[in-house]
Amino acid sequence: VTRFVRAGGGSAVSDLGEQGLLDRIAARLDGPPRGEIWAGDDGAVIVAPGAGLVWTTDVLVEGADFDLAWSLGGDIGYKAVAVNASDLAAMGAAPSHALAALSLPASTPLVFVDALLDGMVEAAGALGLALVGGDLSSASEIALCVSMLGAPGPAVPVLRSGALQGDALCVTGRLGGAAGGLAALRAGARPGGDPTSDRLIERQLRPRPRVGEGMALAGAGASAMIDVSDGLLLDLARLMAASGTGCQVDPRAVPVDRDLEAVSRTAHAPPIDPARLAATGGEDFELLFSIEGGALDRARAALEPHGTPMTVIGEVTSGAPRFGQEELSSMEELGWDHLRNP
């Protein structure tokens, strides 16, 4: 596999120009159904997928959100679509349409843009949504901004603000894997090396948003929900603040990614503390939700067809948000803050 390097040979974006590149991208997109207009006009025309819409946007910026030392174009395209779908999943909504705005240096190799598009098309196909157009501009770094529409399921959208005192707090899947993958990459591991670090790296580079699970949990009666994008404790603090409640979370109950112990025995062993990564590492894109205790079996049954486990990690309370003995507000590190972390 030839990994992308900025000095790589072959044609660059500047050889095609803006219109040439737009045409090249448009040729990769599906055609619209009758009654809709996608790429090619000033705006896309779509038939609203439901009575209401959920609308989100998320931007990936070189340096801040991805590193070209280990991210291929395809990884970046895939992740840009996936992280938007994850925000819709956290509302219990089904992603339907996406627009993408791409800024890049004119010297960027065309093979990189082709791979980026491959990743976007792959993620859109896997998630059952349509890429309906976008825009291009030049910049000194690569940035890919996706905006995505979705339809809420039969249940109303699940908000962050609905947690009630006495509800159980739960999380899907296992945590810390994506942060472990990033730590492995930083320690020099690369895809195709050790199978253990490979799986963690996959979680970091190509996250799988819990779209079906989000809709299933909305139907099962989740009272509040958020996707774990910036770290369990930080997203927990957000959920509690929005709901105006506190919580008591048991640190021993947090489901830790099983490969985090094993990765410390690989060739490029990253210096990690598995329990700490599970609590504060970001980008797992699991769902953190609250639900009435009596509905836990219903939630488990709703997740079963997706093969996704859930774990009760604590309870919503009227006090302060607490993680074991500690109050979240007094803890040094909760997770990832774009505008605070160095």
Ligand SMILES: [Mg+2]
């Ligand atoms: Mg989110």
